[in-house]
Amino acid sequence: MRHILHIDMNAFYASCEQSKDKSLKGKPVVVAGDPSKRHGIVLTASYEARKYGIKTGMPNWQARTLCNDAIFLKPDFDSYIQYSIKMINILKEFSPLVEQFSIDEAWVDVTGCEDLFGSPIEIAHKIQSRIKDSLDLPCSIGISENKLVAKMASELKKPLGITELPLEKIKDMIWPLDVENLIWIGSARSKKLKSFGINTIGDLANTPMTFLINLFGKPGKDIYYFANGIDLSPVRPYAITAKSFGNTITLPRDYTDIEDIKRGFLSLSEMVGSRMRKQNFMGKTVSITVKDNNFKSITRSRTIDYTVLTEDIFNAAMKLFKENYDTNFKIRMLGVSVSNLVKIDENIQLCLFQNAKYENLKKLNYAIDMIRDKYGFDSISRGLILTGEKIKQLAPLSGMKNFDPRPHSYFEFG
Template sequence: MDDRVILHCDCNGFYASVECALNPAYRSVPMAVCGDPESRHGVILAKNELAKAFGVQTAETVWQARRKCPELVLAPAHHKKYREFSEAVNAIYCQYTDLVEPFSIDESWLDVTGSRTLFGSGVQIANELRRRVKKETDLTISVGVSFNKIFAKLGSDYKKPDATTLITRENYRQILWPLSVGSMIYVGKVAAEKLSRAGIDTIGQLAQADEALIERLLGKAGMAVQLYARGEDEEPVRPAGAEREVKSVGNGITFRRNLEGEEDVRAGLLMLCDTVAARLRRYGLCCQTVQVQIKSPQFKVISRQRQLERGTDLSRELFAASMELVRQNWDLRAPIRMLTVTAAGLGGKDSGEQLSLFADQAVLAQREKQRQLETAMDRVRSKYGERALSFASLLKTDIVSKSQGEKLRVEGSEGPDSPAGPPEQ
């Protein structure tokens, strides 16, 4: 049986490339797209090749970037435009196969196994896509071509910008195994450090390591990553428009100032639990587990979770569980830079109502009343905007800016669990 032919297409410096397409003057100067320079969200989101030559890096602060490149030109982010360009690029992909699975706003997998009789080999299709994307959108893409999704992604990362890399069963050990283990998808910084302390620094060493050792270091997630390193990834590319199974719903935010004391922490958690609960109700889901991640100003991170007595989609119950986790695991006198709340162990709404036959009817009635209230809030916000209703205790808080509050409402994370932790937003 012939191998599948999978492409991973990655737009190069996507945000910066879109800004350059919209404003060609940016092409001749070192430029970067950044968050608000006046807040702690003033970080580099993307940079063009000229800025990259100065050593400007994604995720560093604006002041760090300007120390490297005093002439750096900063452009604000235009997320609506990025979505429009992403849709245009994916529309091109869909002309070659209906198996197009976006991985993020600027990355997609394509299964072109059945497209070769019409459009040629995987490499030929990749080169044609690069040509068309550049001509029709003024963006460039790098493409990995391989027999599975993970190696295709590693291939698109291997050579940038505007390149095609072929990873085969015959060459993957020579090309991929010498790479840093941190290059592997789903191997985050913490996992890479654990592996390095065990003497595992490359993808090849990960592939050949003792399985019991990997499970001991990284758990079941590590075992999956080891299979990926060996080329044993059989996950299919989902058809265009197919919905992923939602396994967790979360939201996190870096606050405009450190949270100091219980009142600040309560406000931060309430904002997050409100948005997470609203998303659960939108999906018709309840969660059985709540996880809270806390990041200090020194970037120390702890993550704790607890099982709930019953499934819930109510912000009040998520907040109560989250606040209890913080009290049990954090000194409320210590400042907090970032909070993330994640609902996991998801199931249908019925899972939230599996109460004992002897449960207090007053409790049942109170929960139903709370659900009606929060559902009514959902309807008002849907009709009049997310800012139409808020909790009274949040009206005077200054822990988020107006733009952060709006972003908190429209952005979050829903999707399969992964070994990597949630990004700092």
């Protein structure tokens, strides 16, 4: 029997802010986009703020009406990523089998670690205390025999909860829950299920698989397994398979100058290239998304030679922009992504021109990454970016944001 832990950081962004600034402890903290920069949505609310009914996705104006004393903070994604990295490193102290699910979630397989650290529940308490003592961050932990049920268990007690959920107790603890609480069942699927009288996870578990396949297609089989707590997938370090890497920037104002556009695309190319290098990927299809002040959006792509260089991504993005926009543009949003990916260690036929110059640039890119990992993303910047207004902070840097979230990316069934 396996022993799987799912660690879920509580109110992660807000907790990071309270960890950095102790004066925020015990206060209603809301991490939200800046309304003046067209980001007026709550990203995360501390548990003190949640008591007033403030929720993720709520407009800032509504959150303010619920709590006049709420402290609104702009997101600091670089700092959240650093906290996430430190959290994962703590988990690796207890087992080499750590699989990150998102910026604030991970599974740990502690099977066979009992002689070193104690029973699974003792290990959970040690991990929770270690994260609290080292990072001053709260987390909830679920314990079960597979990843799926461990994740559901971690949702049952928040904040700072530890829940052990053996498979034989699923009927008592999970089946009575609303069907929308099951992983991968969103509001649309929930509404559809409830129209057939399937209101709880137990109702879903007792629904014939053939009916669910007819209702949802191939995912119906997965949904049936989920409801019955069946998951045979192992905890796999580095298991997430990337389909693309991308970032977008909603600009602080409408950009009309080509130099400002260049800075925007270069900032985005830096982020995308850095994330590709960290995950050991290279790609050959560069895409841009551009939205103008009339909310007209276009997406264009270009295939280049396989690359991991910021410079190549930026050059391709600028060529796409110049080919598709005239000089009368007024831009409010930019996006860059790279797809058609392969692992860098795979045997890929590279362009003959990726010679010494390419290798030197590659070394430079990795050196920049190392400096940023140690001293922060802002510790080193290219000259073009430094000459313009700082826009990098407006782009979400969640490392998991652009990975394929479908069930088969993380769960396998026999």
